[in-house]
Amino acid sequence: MQLTINGDLRTIADARTVEQLLVQLNLDPRTVVVELNREIIRRPVIATTPVAEGDVVEIVHFVGGG
Template identity: 50%
Template structure:
């Protein structure tokens, strides 16, 4: 059986995303976030930016995304 959605906990909220966006980079693209301005924590571990496109997500993963906004 093929899974068509992943259920993740993102910033404390349960969210479903399409399974074809199962990498961290895919998740960021889903939310229109650019990886240059975010820090991603997966299951309590901060991910290196170089690993985002290779890091696969699984059902139940806990993801924290912190993004920076310019201003003054």
């Protein structure tokens, strides 16, 4: 499955949900926020929110800033 993640086209082996996608990317769901096709996916529903071919995903976190 091909997804656009943080601006780059990536091939993801098998992730059916946002949570599985994060696991595949080796990310801790507690420290990142996911936007799927411009919609924020709240943490309580990441395990039940499906991802599909062609989805546009943004994964963000806090960095240093003023």
